Amino acid sequence: MQLVLRDGFLHLTVEDMTAHLHCSRATLYSIAPSRQQIVTATIDQFFRDSADAVTRTTRAEVTSSARLEAYLTAIRDQMQRISRRCYDDMRAFGPTDAVYTTYAQLSIETVGRLIQAGVSDGSFRSLHASFVSTAATVLIDGIMRGVFLEASGISDGEAYSELGSLLLAALGVPPLSGD
Structure with a gap:
């Protein structure tokens, strides 16, 4: 997984993978019957592991704003x-793009649920949760493609931090009645 995440995969051959992993072709093909399926399984495993880690982190928080920020x-x-190269490869290859799209949709739904929970408990002002979560996902995609690095000069990490700050500010606590 580290090889694929670091270097991308469209240029990798089975020989490259076996050399890096110090294993035989048979070992690789025990994972899946083709290079494309090995790569797709690797990307899918990355997203499954990531989803589990994100869920554990988010679940530990008590307040709506803390859960959204943790998420x-x-x-x-x-x-x-x-890496950017892996991201570009993932989006360019149909099967891995489908995996990414599935998990991106789950992320949109999760952000929407977190926002809606905050609206319901009065932590966030009332707004259209699915629109905001979709906007956040579009921004995440832009961060991954390097749009913000090119446009503003900030790093991906800084862009994610700014996205979190932007969302939390946009969701701000509703004003007291009469204000």
């Missing part, structure tokens, strides 16, 4: 494990 921070931490 966004955990997503940032997991997505920073993927």
